[in-house]
Amino acid sequence: MVASLKRPSRTGDAMTNSLSRRHFLQAGTASLAMWGLMPRHASASTRDPRLLIVILRGALDGLSLAAPVGDPAYADLRGSLALKKPGDGPGAGLPLDFLFVLNPGMPFLHALYEKRQALIVHATASPYRERSHFDGQDMLESGLPSQGKITDGWLNRALAGMTHEGAVSREGLGIGAIVPLVMRGSAPVMSWIPKTIRLPLRESTIARLTDLYAATDPGLAKAFKEGIAIERIAGTGGGAIVGKLQPDDPRRRFRPFIEAAEAAARLMSSPSGPRIGALAYDGWDTHANEGAAGGQLSTRLQGLDLAIKSFVDGMGPAWSETAVVIITEFGRTVRVNGTAGTDHGTATTAILIGGKVNGGRVIADWPGLHEKALYEGRDLAPTTDLRAMLKGVLADHLDVPRRVLDDIVFPASAAARPMTGLFA
Amino acid sequence: MKDVATHIALRRFGLGGRPGDAARIAADPRGYVEAQLADPSRAHLESPELRPSTEILREVLLAQKELRLQRKKDANAAASREQGSSPSSPGQNGVAPVKGRPDVNPVTILIRDALELDLGARHARARDSDQPFLERLVSFWSAHFAVALRKGGVVRPVVGAYEREAIRPNVLGRFADMLSAVVHHPAMLMYLDNNASTGPMSPAGRRRSRGLNENLARELMELHTLGVDGGYTQNDVTNLARILTGWTVIGANEKDGEPGRFKFAANRHEPGRFVLLGKTYGGRGIEDGEQAIADLARHPSTARHIARKLASHFIADNPPESLVKRLAATFRKTDGNLKEVTFELVKSKEAWATPPRKVVPPADFLTSLERGFGVQFKPQEWRRLSAALGQPIWDPPSPKGWPDEDDAWMGPAAVRERLRIAEFVARRIGVRPDPRALARELMGDALSPATAKAIDRAEAAQQGIELLVMSPEILRR
Secondary structure (H helix, E strand, O other): OOHHHOOOOOOOOHHHHHHHHHHHHHHHHHHHHOHHHOOOOOOHHHOOOEEEEEEEOOOOOHHHHEEOOOOOOHHHHHHHHOOEOOOOOOOEOEEOOOOOEEOOOOHHHHHHHHOOOEEEEEEEEOOOOOOOHHHHHHHHHHOOOOOOOOOOOHHHHHHHHOOOOOOOOOOEEEEOOOOOHHHOOOOOEEEEOOOOOOOOOOHHHHHHHHHHHHHHOHHHHHHHHHHHHHHOOOOOOOOOOOOOOOOOOHHHHHHHHHHHHHHHHHHHHOOOOOOEEEEEEOOOOOOOOOOOOOOHHHHHHHHHHHHHHHHHHHHHHHHHHEEEEEEEOOOEEOOOOOOOOOOEOOOEEEEEEEOOEOOOEEEOOOOOOOHHHOEOOOEOOOOEEHHHHHHHHHHHHHOOOHHHHHHHHOOOOOOOOOOOOOEO | OOOOHHHHHHHOOOOOOOOOHHHHHOOOHHHHHHHOOOOHHHHOOOOOOOOOHHHHHHHHHHHHHHHHHHHHHHHHHHHHHHOOOOOOOOOOOOOOOEOOEOOOOHHHHHHHHHHHHHHHHHHHHHHHOOOHHHHHHHHHHHHHOOOOHHHOHHHHHHHHHHHHHHHHHHOOOEHHHHHHHHHHOHHHHHHOOHHHOOOOOOHHHHHHOOOOOOHHHHHHHHHHOOOOOOOOOHHHHHHHHHHOOOEEEOOOOOOOOOOOOEEEOHHHOOOOEEEEOOEEEEOOOHHHHHHHHHHHHHOHHHHHHHHHHHHHHHOOOOOOHHHHHHHHHHHHHOOOEHHHHHHHHHHOHHHHHOOOOOEOOHHHHHHHHHHHHOOOOOHHHHHHHHHHOOOOOOOOOOOOOOOOOOOOOOOHHHHHHHHHHHHHHHHHHOOOOOHHHHHHHHHHHHOOHHHHHHHHOOOOHHHHHHHHHOOHHHHEO
């Protein structure tokens, strides 16, 4: 059984990959049935795992992030947006496997992939099957199986349900003035934004406001307490977190991206800092002039790539205990629309990187791009439930028990069994 | 029982009182709010320096064109110099340099200047307005029909003009008129990509193999009219996109018509008949789109969607169903007369009986400090601080506008930063007002005993001001 959990051969063709994937799921079933009987990580008390969830709002075009250049239908359907195979001159993608290439805007992610610290799950989707960004994001972040009244996010519920003792700080981290929904909920969450003004806060005022809110407004009391707490963590004081950048530094174009990533790293690598964090990047809604290599989307991916690099560098030695999951609400149409972009679609990609990720592979039960394979005749068909991947990460990296994953973190999701083998 | 109506009039339906306001309106707070609806023209924002979007766009589009031509010319000249056929002419890079800023792209300057003029006017209006409820309505509708600076390009210089032209004249008019103004406006057509959408079977589509873009059509139904549960399908989205093909903006190179103006490009319009929500449209060019928009404005789902959104924005999440029903009924009965619908809202007992829950969004929070505490932010300061707290002016994160849940603006770090801003305000205004007196003047009976006590016991006037700024009475409405 252990052997079958090994990643599919990186040199195998697409068919082998998808067969391996099915096999892998079946093997997973067997092992999961025994899960409750197996001992927890023996080293649980000495581990100090960290997890960052990155939400890409606007629906990332997974077919341009990891392009299936080996699919015979790809080049025709994608026309001007198609990436080329490695070696086919300018506009070529970076090699992933027989079927896929990575967008050339992401050389750092590619290097991680080569080091087997990155993997991509393709043709994946949340349970959401309509095409509204906003409902799609709500379902992606709430973790609910259908649309309904939303009160909190799945990452916050996971935080509340973690069984780890001591090693993981119980406080979450949300980067930004508005904490992403995925991180909101009853478990305490710190949040980070850059200081607005260079003024020290006075303890006496903090104490008086704490008392006032405690007596009058529980919501403000909680928010204020968490806001103050984060400033006490060493290393986050001062103004802009990103230092002065040279005029030719490519990070200048993506300062907000970089700043959020560096802040997350600084806090999550701090001994007393939070361990579970979330941040969101906007701007993936590429309806017009999406471009191929060097185009608009590729440029934005370059920003994401630089942000990933900033985060990995910033984590330092803690990177070996860190995982990052990058997800989006849904994918985009397989065909190019009338304005050299793509409209709202269904399945897309999710990225997992981390110091101990069992990476260097694309996990896909590839549905193909031929006419009959497309979802509703227009979108990449979803073949992998995104929740299976997320549950796999939460189970193996954070030791969240299966029952909590099935019923609380992702309610009524028992059928989406956690992926196994995501970590080495 | 304490009377908090004054507080609600000034905050739930306003931008925070100025010193003296509370006393002035205390006799009839409801009348004060209703009176602001009497003259819809007070919502307009006009001044000689604020130019129409068509003028701004024409200037920017032509400057872009000139810059492109000049760059081409420069490149050619450089190429021929390399061949030794032409002497070099240093210092002549064509486009007229901007006075005092010779190294900056002149198009960038035009865009920035246009934006700053509008930003300054918007800021001053919010701070000084005697009809702050109208400004709140403008903000509500501006976010409902959001466009955003982050779209970049030529949307940037006209976000302010868009609000002046499509939103302000209609906040107390007919919903159908506002919707029509919005969908005809270059800012919206560019923001949601309809300007390039082309019928695949239209003459232009066949010639240039261009096609549909369904962005505007989808958001028009999901966000602007019916609501996501309003009963439309993917087919309806695609068909509305077809019906709206050809709705575009005149470009710099076009011979007929002024660059920057709306136009219906018949040669891009998809021929044929299309079913939208059970009704067939087709064969009438631009009139089909206009009819479709009018029908969407009148749809019962639209009435419900707008009613719920208005009540949630001004009162609280999950507003009483009875109120939503009354607003929707008024919307339908009056054919979307927004003055009548707004009246219904401010006359409702629910509006005055629900305790303040909604955390005041950053821009309005800053404005309320200017109105109440006599601090003056520069327009750029107002913009920067609002952005730092999560609300960059005219730049919402998506076509859905700003988050609007009661606690949306209660992110922990942002609440903490409000305290830093409170400290900044307290330092800037010095010890001039006694915080206890100011609290009573601004808040009257709505000042809670706990807040009053905290301010009384402050160790200094400056701290008293900080506590007042950060009181739940100021942070929620």
